[in-house]
Amino acid sequence: MSVTPSTTLDSLLTASWSPRNSYSDVSMVTPGYTSRLWPRDFQPQFWSKFQVWEWLQQVMDMHQIDTSTIPFQNFDIDGHQLCSLSYQDFIHAAGSVGPILFHSITELKWSGQYHVDAGQLELKPESKNYSCSFSDVSYPPGDIFDPSIPPVAPLASPTPSSPDIKRSFSRQVKKHNPRGTHLWEFIRDILLNPERNPGLIKWEDRPEGVFRFLKSDAVAQLWGKKKNNSSMTYEKLSRAMRYYYKREILERVDGRRLVYKFGRNARGWRESDK
DNA sequence: GAAATCTTTCCTGCTT
DNA sequence: TAAGCAGGAAAGATTT
Numbered sequence: 672m673s674v675t676p677s678t679t680l681d682s683l684l685t686a687s688w689s690p691r692n693s694y695s696d697v698s699m700v701t702p703g704y705t706s707r708l709w710p711r712d713f714q715p716q717f718w719s720k721f722q723v724w725e726w727l728q729q730v731m732d733m734h735q736i737d738t739s740t741i742p743f744q745n746f747d748i749d750g751h752q753l754c755s756l757s758y759q760d761f762i763h764a765a766g767s768v769g770p771i772l773f774h775s776i777t778e779l780k781w782s783g784q785y786h787v788d789a790g791q792l793e794l795k796p797e798s799k800n801y802s803c804s805f806s807d808v809s810y811p812p813g814d815i816f817d818p819s820i821p822p823v824a825p826l827a828s829p830t831p832s833s834p835d836i837k838r839s840f841s842r843q844v845k846k847h848n849p850r851g852t853h854l855w856e857f858i859r860d861i862l863l864n865p866e867r868n869p870g871l872i873k874w875e876d877r878p879e880g881v882f883r884f885l886k887s888d889a890v891a892q893l894w895g896k897k898k899n900n901s902s903m904t905y906e907k908l909s910r911a912m913r914y915y916y917k918r919e920i921l922e923r924v925d926g927r928r929l930v931y932k933f934g935r936n937a938r939g940w941r942e943s944d945k
Numbered sequence: 946g947a948a949a950t951c952t953t954t955c956c957t958g959c960t961t
Numbered sequence: 962t963a964a965g966c967a968g969g970a971a972a973g974a975t976t977t
Contacts, residue, residue: 854951898953900952926961
């Protein structure tokens with residue numbers, strides 16, 4: 672994490688952010704974003720690190736900006752931290768793209784607040800120092816979003832920090848996945864969570880289990896992030912994918928780049944598996 | 946500590 | 962020429 676929040680967003684909205692600061696393209700930043708993405712996850716304050724990255728990816732896509740122009744590691748933060756970044760923090764972290772990101776998150780925060788008001792009809796905030804919406808989900812503290820692990824609803828079960836939950840979470844991971852999520856499961860779960868998959872991988876033939884990497888480098892970065900390996904590349908990831916051919920977790924798709932197919936030993940990707 | 950498993954890293958050669 | 966694919970080899974990390 673290389674960006675330290677220096678000012679609250681609220682203070683900047685009144686002090687730093689003004690039309691003079693506007694990015695030339697700023698009017699195009701967010702229209703449609705909140706309705707296009709995660710309709711239940713309006714509040715950026717509650718995003719996981721993974722969702723922050725997704726948001727980054729989406730904004731970059733919308734503006735057709737090369738994702739390599741910003742260092743994703745500068746946004747190794749969750750939504751709460753993201754919302755605390757100042758305009759200058761965004762400039763520092765993302766250079767010329769900073770104003771776009773700042774405006775986007777500002778708009779999202781505001782629109783999220785609107786939705787929260789409706790959501791709070793159903794859920795009451797409890798032991799958090801900020802409000803809670805119907806969209807609020809919690810992930811293991813300090814972890815990035817893992818699509819294979821169902822989120823913990825804050826009011827439907829004990830808090831994620833409770834010892835019981837921690838124990839059962841730990842048991843579950845150890846029993847079925849000694850090393851945590853496998854690569855193929857990570858890929859599968861991105862595919863199975865389209866609302867959390869902003870154009871990284873897409874189904875080519877859903878019934879046949881054929882899928883294609885749209886942003887191979889971004890997926891590799893995410894995988895590396897999950898494995899705490901900042902040097903992960905698509906080349907390395909694809910080598911690991913090819914090992915699955917032998918185990919029939921994946922099948923070769925000849926002649927098509929970035930295209931893979933789930934094999935007979937892959938589980939949980941079929942619609943009928945749900 | 947050994948074995949097994951899975952993943953990472955590096956490499957060469959081939960294909961698109 | 963670059964990017965991606967295929968697969969061998971070795972090593973690292975982790976669990977059993």
